[in-house]
Amino acid sequence: MSVIISxxxxxxxxxxxxxxxxxxxxxxxxxxxxxxxxxSNLAGMDKTLFQQLLKERQIPLYYYDVEDYEQDLKxxxxxxxxxx
Numbered sequence: 748m749s750v751i752i753s754x755x756x757x758x759x760x761x762x763x764x765x766x767x768x769x770x771x772x773x774x775x776x777x778x779x780x781x782x783x784x785x786x787s788n789l790a791g792m793d794k795t796l797f798q799q800l801l802k803e804r805q806i807p808l809y810y811y812d813v814e815d816y817e818q819d820l821k822x823x824x825x826x827x828x829x830x831x
Contacts, residue, residue: 765791769800777806 757767772790775781781789787797801808 772797773801773804773806776801783808 752764752767757764760767762770769790769792772781772786775789776783776786783794783797787794790797790800792800798808
């Protein structure tokens, strides 16, 4: 499948085609819609360069939410109880 972005849209964003692809890739990565590999591919970059771009923007490589934190706490409590 191909997606065509008109020159008018690119001009409105004041971005090059490459910059536009990078922005879309970053958004899709941040929202969990694309993996790092797929996002870097969409951005037209190798993984290392895409990771560097994310780092420059202070975007974490891994998503860690409240549910993950609560599960970690539960696991630690269970480990603590099993050691006594």
